[in-house]
Amino acid sequence: MKFTIQVNTSPYHSNTGLSAYQFICAALDQQHEIVRVFFYHEGIYHAFKYATPPDDEIQLVKRWSELAHDYSIDLVVCISAAQRRGLLHSDEAQRQGKHDNDVADGFRIAGLGQLVEATLLADRFIVFG
Amino acid sequence: MKRYLFVLRKPAHSGVYLQEMLDIILTTAAFDQSVSILWLDDAVFQLKNHQHPEIMGMKDTAAMFQSLSIYDVTDLYIETESLQERGLALNALSLPVQALHRQEIGAFMQGFDVVFAG
Numbered sequence: 001m002k003f004t005i006q007v008n009t010s011p012y013h014s015n016t017g018l019s020a021y022q023f024i025c026a027a028l029d030q031q032h033e034i035v036r037v038f039f040y041h042e043g044i045y046h047a048f049k050y051a052t053p054p055d056d057e058i059q060l061v062k063r064w065s066e067l068a069h070d071y072s073i074d075l076v077v078c079i080s081a082a083q084r085r086g087l088l089h090s091d092e093a094q095r096q097g098k099h100d101n102d103v104a105d106g107f108r109i110a111g112l113g114q115l116v117e118a119t120l121l122a123d124r125f126i127v128f129g
Numbered sequence: 130m131k132r133y134l135f136v137l138r139k140p141a142h143s144g145v146y147l148q149e150m151l152d153i154i155l156t157t158a159a160f161d162q163s164v165s166i167l168w169l170d171d172a173v174f175q176l177k178n179h180q181h182p183e184i185m186g187m188k189d190t191a192a193m194f195q196s197l198s199i200y201d202v203t204d205l206y207i208e209t210e211s212l213q214e215r216g217l218a219l220n221a222l223s224l225p226v227q228a229l230h231r232q233e234i235g236a237f238m239q240g241f242d243v244v245f246a247g
Binding site for chain 2: 040081111112119120125127
């Protein structure tokens, strides 16, 4: 089955993002396909490259990056939600006269059309948060 | 084409929640999909007329929904009990919405391909 997943909560506000991550791992384990994971609202905080939690806590940003690398999962962050909250990739930062690339490995920034497209391609769409 | 139902449940001024929900609702409509909206719980306050949020430096959420008709989003639903529990009636709202009873909601949702929880 093809799943599209949306994550709406930040990593430290609730465990919903972690539940999404665990759901995706379980789905992949059972040979399901993940069309796309879309980070919206406060969910964009999962994509901050410089999040540096203490070593004894779950490194969720790193886990997402590893998941994207290991399974070629498409992790997409909503551009308008990201900009609003100060998450910019290098091209956009340059355009806005700002510095830096804050987007963690394995994530890409794109528009809401990518979410609509992913819901059209999937058999099931699940919102976390 | 798929049939989308956007379910709104949060009150009028919950950060930028409503602005961002409206963005995805209008984007979906721009993709020529069938779009319906259902207001439940405290979300019914979003449609209340005569808001004065400018006093607090915020946007009038009822006015924000005027853009729906430009995108031909006219299938609008509200839960009767959510209104009643908050002392509101249909004539206090800014949009022509169809009222559904709580016991009908489950079967109503079955009629959609995608239920977008917001």
